Amino acid sequence: MDDIIVKSSSHSYAITIGENVRFLVDNYVTKKYSSILVVSDKTVADLYANDIMNSLKGENTFLSIVPVGEQSKDIRLFYQLHTEAINHGLDRQSLIIALGGGVIGDLAGFVASTYMRGIDYIQLPTTILAHDSSVGGKVAINHELGKNLIGSFYPPKAVIYDTQTLQTLSEKEVRSGYAELIKEALIADGAFLNSLLETDLFSLSTKELEEHLRTGIKIKATIVEEDEKEAGNRKYLNLGHTLGHALETELGYGTITHGEAVAIGLLFSIHVSELMYATKLPYNPLLKWFKKNHYPLDLRNIDEKSLLNIMKSDKKIMNKMIQMVLLKDTGQPTIQELDDEDLHSYLKSFITKLSSE
Amino acid sequence: MDDIIVKSSSHSYAITIGENVRFLVDNYVTKKYSSILVVSDKTVADLYANDIMNSLKGENTFLSIVPVGEQSKDIRLFYQLHTEAINHGLDRQSLIIALGGGVIGDLAGFVASTYMRGIDYIQLPTTILAHDSSVGGKVAINHELGKNLIGSFYPPKAVIYDTQTLQTLSEKEVRSGYAELIKEALIADGAFLNSLLETDLFSLSTKELEEHLRTGIKIKATIVEEDEKEAGNRKYLNLGHTLGHALETELGYGTITHGEAVAIGLLFSIHVSELMYATKLPYNPLLKWFKKNHYPLDLRNIDEKSLLNIMKSDKKIMNKMIQMVLLKDTGQPTIQELDDEDLHSYLKSFITKLSSE
Known part of the structure; x- marks a missing residue:
């Protein structure tokens, strides 16, 4: 091809x-x-x-x-x-x-x-x-x-x-990679998202995989061509990464893969987006798919305070406010500045929600 | 201005x-x-x-x-x-x-x-x-x-x-800076060179200095605008630096300033250029000016072999041949590849010549 x-x-x-x-x-x-x-x-x-x-x-x-x-x-x-x-x-x-x-x-x-x-x-x-x-x-x-x-x-x-x-690749690594594909789909392509959510990671064909990679890479390429130095739209690619990076740091690299942490981060971004924009996003289908494919989603023993501190030291911070990528809809990412208090309250409600499901 | x-x-x-x-x-x-x-x-x-x-x-x-x-x-x-x-x-x-x-x-x-x-x-x-x-x-x-x-x-x-x-600035630092100005003049501007050779570094006025800096910077700016990433003409700015860097490394930083080492390197480049292109360059006026302004020029106790080895490990080496910037005339720099043997022989004759003057 x-x-x-x-x-x-x-x-x-x-x-x-x-x-x-x-x-x-x-x-x-x-x-x-x-x-x-x-x-x-x-x-x-x-x-x-x-x-x-x-x-x-x-x-x-x-x-x-x-x-x-x-x-x-x-x-x-x-x-x-x-x-x-x-x-x-x-x-x-x-x-x-x-x-x-x-x-x-x-x-x-x-x-x-x-x-x-x-x-x-x-x-x-x-x-x-x-x-x-x-x-x-x-x-x-x-x-x-x-x-x-x-x-x-x-x-x-x-x-x-x-x-x-x-x-x-191990199953963990397949999961890790697919979380970034899901991210690209959420940012840019609802049809791609649906196709991913129909995929069973335990019986993946080479043809399917190649098609998914090709679509994901095209989305990424289009964005970086527009904004190579991450002054604007490229930031959308950080969807799910504010909490994702914090989880990796908090749990220690190796405990959870990058993509597995991003998967939880994606759910968190969607959770915040739904509350902030009073909109309906595919939280449930995504959660179901993550569970079916054995993504680790248990945050019950996590130290919230410590997560918050790590997020605040993330390099995407502008003028001391945390910048999060959110979704107004699938394919409609946006950047939102959040203060500590709001972030804390969203994180609390997210952990409660995830732990009850 | x-x-x-x-x-x-x-x-x-x-x-x-x-x-x-x-x-x-x-x-x-x-x-x-x-x-x-x-x-x-x-x-x-x-x-x-x-x-x-x-x-x-x-x-x-x-x-x-x-x-x-x-x-x-x-x-x-x-x-x-x-x-x-x-x-x-x-x-x-x-x-x-x-x-x-x-x-x-x-x-x-x-x-x-x-x-x-x-x-x-x-x-x-x-x-x-x-x-x-x-x-x-x-x-x-x-x-x-x-x-x-x-x-x-x-x-x-x-x-x-x-x-x-x-x-x-100390006298040493003034000498060091002026060596790079001399270099820029040799590369691009004979009139500037003459004006520098009429300057007494021990009675330098602010006005003179500012004018020299301005002219030197303009030469440099013109070259880097043409070739920011040093794929071509920018290499000319390395005139005098093959031996200059090697002297700094061999003698130890602090013993000789960067510019003082470059001054010797400039004389060496001119020496090689005169022999290679059978041309007459301002070796003597430059030597006289360096002496008058107390540039250290004594290479009698230097280890030639060690200098050669350092020059060969310099990063401007392309395909294992040493690239040197030479002058066909004042204002006419050129790049020449030299093999070890030629370089050694030029270095030998240069040290002999400099030591006898």
């Missing part, structure tokens, strides 16, 4: 989606690079690094492997990858390839954006979740005081998405 | 040069920022931080002070400034002001370029040398394996240059 083309302020890049495209990576590296550094994590490298290295088959091709998990998005590994790039002799005409999920894409992309003031990089996402982060050029590492606080807007030169690599 | 306007790919910004403009900083901060972090070093902060803070007089204005010297351009201070920015509550609508020389501009600019994926920053250079680094948006920190290896292209929102702050 056709590639999806994304126009960024500096260049256009293609997103290629297909089965087994990882064996053809060399075909998508159209420019002549002096050397290539593939960055991956242990799990993904064991499965796919050989396929990529064999496809590239150049003499100046190197592999850097970082530990699995969110804790790799930190300043020490960022610096270490710079060290490895220097030691391998990467210069300004070199390429970095990020082979893995969102953590690898964010980390390797941020290294590429700062290595000798920026070299090219290509995303090879290997999770469903990374359909979201691999497109649009947001790259970052975490600061100990908050997620994604150190980073750049730095679009990749290409995204190569091998759907076969998604076959090895 | 009129501001100099620089067009970058993302925005245009003004360079204001004048006596006492630091007291008017607030007038040049035209946008409403939610908070402002002024970054400076101990020496500069003691002299001028109060003037800036008083001009800004906002409630959300903070000051971060880092140690004096090149060693502050490192990953630890980079991270520490992020921590301070977070703790002060800086958000995406905040501003960083770099108050100091090139080290502060590079460090604070790089923090701004990566804080929450990039916030605005303004340069307030307080050295002559920083007329070069404050314009054009190259920001970076050093890696232990090389200078400026981690950074971004990230233009400031404004440059405010108070010539009064240059009155307190």
Whole structure:
């Protein structure tokens, strides 16, 4: 099928989606690079690094492997990858390839954006979740005081998405990725939402998955083309993320996946939207679908105060008011500033509601 | 006098040069920022931080002070400034002001370029040398394996240059700054070069200095407007820096200033150019002027082999050949690739020549 083309302020890049495209990576590296550094994590490298290295088959091709998990998005590994790039002799005409999920894409992309003031990089996402982060050029590492606080807007030169690599994902990871697809549908496409809500994640066909990824990526691409630097509409993509990020931080990365936290965040956004705009949104169908697909939704033991504090330190805060993405309707996102008191009261009623269902 | 306007790919910004403009900083901060972090070093902060803070007089204005010297351009201070920015509550609508020389501009600019994926920053250079680094948006920190290896292209929102702050510079710092002015003259403007060679650095008037800065900055601005990301002509600005950087690394930062090292590098570039293009360049007038103004030029105890190795690890290396900026004539720079052997032989003959003069 056709590639999806994304126009960024500096260049256009293609997103290629297909089965087994990882064996053809060399075909998508159209420019002549002096050397290539593939960055991956242990799990993904064991499965796919050989396929990529064999496809590239150049003499100046190197592999850097970082530990699995969110804790790799930190300043020490960022610096270490710079060290490895220097030691391998990467210069300004070199390429970095990020082979893995969102953590690898964010980390390797941020290294590429700062290595000798920026070299090219290509995303090879290997999770469903990374359909979201691999497109649009947001790259970052975490600061100990908050997620994604150190980073750049730095679009990749290409995204190569091998759907076969998604076959090895755990159920948790499938759920995690689908939460971001649900988010994109809520923001932009009611028909897509209905189609997702008819999907059973435990019997997903490759064809269905590819179609969902393609639709989700198109929604994302349209938004980032309009607002690359997140001055306006791109903020809509943070739907569900105010509470989502806070839950990840509060519970600890690894306890709950990013998408699972976002799923709860989406329900919270809908809850607030319904109350604030006195409107009817698909809270119940979504809750039902999350439950059917075993999303963890239990917030009974959560520390509300602590969640609130984390939300207040989130970087989307403007002039000390919390900005939340809400929905006036499916496909009609909006930004709303909330003060602490309102946010607290919405969070209280949401936890009560969710716990009673 | 009129501001100099620089067009970058993302925005245009003004360079204001004048006596006492630091007291008017607030007038040049035209946008409403939610908070402002002024970054400076101990020496500069003691002299001028109060003037800036008083001009800004906002409630959300903070000051971060880092140690004096090149060693502050490192990953630890980079991270520490992020921590301070977070703790002060800086958000995406905040501003960083770099108050100091090139080290502060590079460090604070790089923090701004990566804080929450990039916030605005303004340069307030307080050295002559920083007329070069404050314009054009190259920001970076050093890696232990090389200078400026981690950074971004990230233009400031404004440059405010108070010539009064240059009155307190030491002779060494005046020499350092003038070497970059000589470089700009060699690249682009023979008449400017002649005027510089008539200047006595020990009896410099504010008027002369301001005129030199203005001419140097205009040369720099013209070049970076044509080639912001250093894909072509901007490389000419590295004239004298292949050997210059290597000398700084070999001798240790602090032993020789950046500009003093560049001065030797300029002589080396001219030496190579004269031999390679069988042309006559102003080697002797320049040498005479450097001597008259007490530039350190003694290379008799230098380790050639070590210098060569450092030059080979410089980031301007393309495909393992060293790229040097040379001159076909004053105002006619060119890029030449050199192999190790040629470079070694040129370096040998240069050191012999310089030591015999």
